[in-house]
Amino acid sequence: MITVVILGFGNVGSHLFKVFENTPGTRVLQVYTRSMSKETTHNKRFVSNILDITPLADVYIAAVPDDTIHHITSQLDFTNKLVVHTSGGAALEHCSNNNRKGVFYPLQTFSKNKAVDFKNIPICVEAENKEDLSLLTNLGALISQKVCTISSSERSKLHVAAVFVNNFVNELYHISEDILTIQQLDFNLLAPLIKETANKIEYLTPALAQTGPAKRGDKKTIRTHQQLLTTQQKEVYQLLTSSIQKRNISQDE
């Protein structure tokens, strides 16, 4: 049995709480959250005073914004326990020196009201010593089939790559929705295309999966498109079109 305390009950913390609650072999001893809700007030394991946190857990998981990791972990009233954060962007060193440091980074996007299946989510773990790494690996393996040891330096690259395929992709969805909404066209018309674009990438490399006017060098369509866009949308259109085209030029040469 691996016992856990979760620090923070935002997008990541609440999903971790749910998955550990439903996973044999783990037990959540406590959850620390500053703002109690209806759901949490009646559950004695939820505490809003950081000094109420038990020193008896195997691992403390700080699922908080990057710039508060150090502040939260340095307030813990015990030493030499394993305290980890869940951030893709922050180095191992962000955890306070009072305790043993580690990282438990589930490589996924979490939104409060959207369930996720942890089984397929890569859990990237890191720790200062072998025993802690093995404990984090075991904990990860209880909820996911893909646990990998990733250094802080590798994780920062993985994180920026993840920003491109998640946050930036979602921003492109948003721009697309903006274009359709103003024309009173239904964004759902694009749902099958959005799905297929993501599915395709499991079978084809991005180079082979690419289609469209930029790839084809179809200048006429590109000009027509630009006329339909706002100044800001056009900026994104031009930069990504030229990004696609630069690849083809260098391939053709």
Next chain:
Amino acid sequence: MITVVILGFGNVGSHLFKVFENTPGTRVLQVYTRSMSKETTHNKRFVSNILDITPLADVYIAAVPDDTIHHITSQLDFTNKLVVHTSGGAALEHCSNNNRKGVFYPLQTFSKNKAVDFKNIPICVEAENKEDLSLLTNLGALISQKVCTISSSERSKLHVAAVFVNNFVNELYHISEDILTIQQLDFNLLAPLIKETANKIEYLTPALAQTGPAKRGDKKTIRTHQQLLTTQQKEVYQLLTSSIQKRNISQDE
């Protein structure tokens, strides 16, 4: 029974051929393709001389690049038949005046070696007269559950919106792959995130689905990320980060 001739055997033409072949109620009389392959030489229905095309089909579908639609359709050796194109970007008028014009636009991305399920693909149809529109609607309904009448002007907006969620999204996958490959990290680590990003958009609006450093205004992480990128990657990073942030500013105000 609706009889069809397909002009062009590229990504779109070959998928249309396959789906019509497997759909009761349609028959492909001929396929016109300039470059015969092993697959097509032994099939008498494949012709490489446009003058060999039968005048007896109900509809002629030109699945060719936008800038060749007019050239191909004007070479057809008959008049007053229904000739349509499959382009999202081209207006109805791109078809030659020799015949009745229409559009049969499957809103999806097609790659040669990736099967697609037409059932969920919106087929956007347009025609100059009611009878032709009804024939295209019936033909669409045989292969898809979502047939909609869309004008050329609406279709051009739909098409540019599709470029954002498909070609540009795929370019972001490509940039992400570039970042990981140079670090010898496996792009497949991001597969669950890519899938979830696309799935989420069926349940949440892009505004609600957004997460990450740009949305949170996490300047420190943004600075760290920028240091990991090439000049070109950084340009895309900055533009999309600022695109996300502008939304939040206008929401907060």
